[in-house]
Amino acid sequence: EDKVVQSPLSLVVHEGDTVTLNCSYEVTNFRSLLWYKQEKKAPTFLFMLTSSGIEKKSGRLSSILDKKELSSILNITATQTGDSAIYLCAVEDAGNMLTFGGGTRLMVKP
Amino acid sequence: GAGVSQSPSNKVTEKGKDVELRCDPISGHTALYWYRQSLGQGLEFLIYFQGNSAPDKSGLPSDRFSAERTGGSVSTLTIQRTQQEDSAVYLCASTQVPRQTTFTNTEAFFGQGTRLTVV
Numbered sequence: 001e002d003k004v005v006q007s008p009l010s011l012v013v014h015e016g017d018t019v020t021l022n023c024s025y026e027v028t029n030f031r032s033l034l035w036y037k038q039e040k041k042a043p044t045f046l047f048m049l050t051s052s053g054i055e056k057k058s059g060r061l062s063s064i065l066d067k068k069e070l071s072s073i074l075n076i077t078a079t080q081t082g083d084s085a086i087y088l089c090a091v092e093d094a095g096n097m098l099t100f101g102g103g104t105r106l107m108v109k110p
Numbered sequence: 111g112a113g114v115s116q117s118p119s120n121k122v123t124e125k126g127k128d129v130e131l132r133c134d135p136i137s138g139h140t141a142l143y144w145y146r147q148s149l150g151q152g153l154e155f156l157i158y159f160q161g162n163s164a165p166d167k168s169g170l171p172s173d174r175f176s177a178e179r180t181g182g183s184v185s186t187l188t189i190q191r192t193q194q195e196d197s198a199v200y201l202c203a204s205t206q207v208p209r210q211t212t213f214t215n216t217e218a219f220f221g222q223g224t225r226l227t228v229v
Contacts, residue, residue, distance in 0.1 A: 006152075034217065041199055041223035043153075048217060088153065090218070097166070098143065098205070098218055102152030 002027040004101035006089050012107045017079050021104045023089030024071040033065055033072050036088040038103070043088055046074070079108045116202050116221035123192055123228055131187040131224045135204030143205075143218065144177055144187050148198045156200075159185065192228045199223045 003026045013019055023033065032050045036043035047056045049065035049072060056063050060079075065072045076083055086103040093099070115134040123129050135142050144156040155169035159179040170176070174192075179185040189196055203218040 036218075041225070042201065042220040043218075044220075045217050086152075095160075097158060097160075098203075100145070100153040100155065 002091065002093055002097070002099040004089055004091055004099050006087075006101035006104050008104060009102070010105040010107070012109065013079055014109050015080055017108075018075065018077045019079060019106060021074040021076075021087050021089075021106070022071065023074070023101055024069075025089075025091045025099075025101075026070065027091045027093050027099065029094030030067070031092045031094055034090045034092065034098070035063055035072070035074050036090065038086040038088055039084075046087075076106075079106075081108050081110055084108045114202055114204050114219050114221035116200075116224050118224055119222060120225045121227070123226070125194060125228055126191055128188065128190045129192055129226065131189075131200050131202075131226070133185045133187070133202030133204075133221055135183065135185070135202070136206070136219055137183075139204035139206045139219070140182070141205040142179060142185050143203045144185070145201045145203065146171075146198045147201060147223075153201065156187070189226075192226075194228045197226055197228045199225050 005024050007022045032048050034048050035046040037046055047063045052065050052067040060077045063074045084107050086105050088103045089101040090098045117132045140161045142159040145153040146156055147153055157177045158166040174190045177187045201223045202221045205218045
């Protein structure tokens with residue numbers, strides 16, 4: 001059974017801090033890893049990672065995949081209160097099935 | 111429409127009643143997921159439809175839960191004899207699975223969810 005574990009479960013920081021969120025996985029026939037941000041009901045897509053060691057970047061957010069360690073990190077630099085959300089990691093297997101982790105709840109205080 | 115549409119957006123029901131939740135995926139998306147999210151929790155997988163294949167129902171928590179996907183498009187999730195622990199946000203997502211096996215583009219598009227409250 002595919003498994004995705006995210007850490008930490010929750011995190012409280014102050015504006016301007018840098019945070020690193022972790023995602024580790026066990027999946028048969030890995031295809032890709034995806035990161036989502038969930039502020040209200042619907043998660044919104046952030047990144048899809050398929051190749052190890054290649055960083056994807058969007059503004060203050062960046063992510064990288066390590067297939068050897070079966071993990072990924074999501075970095076947020078110069079955090080803002082608007083970054084407060086649940087960050088979800090999901091992995092896709094060869095059958096195109098997505099398995100989500102439990103999420104990391106980030107709170108950024110002013 | 112342009113995105114995944116779910117209805118109703120909110121539903122309050124009495125314990126013991128049946129409810130039906132609807133999901134309209136993005137046109138052409140062959141894969142459809144139902145998830146449940148209780149307050150403060152992560153996404154709990156319920157069921158997965160992929161094209162004409164038999165659905166993966168391994169996440170359904172009890173036999174009170176069932177789902178259908180008619181014509182490979184619209185899906186309904188039915189909860190019979192609702193219980194208070196069924197209260198949650200029910201999210202639907204669809205993905206476009208390409209024909210080529212060497213390419214992946216499995217970004218999942220989520221609907222806005224249905225908030226179910228069982229009183």
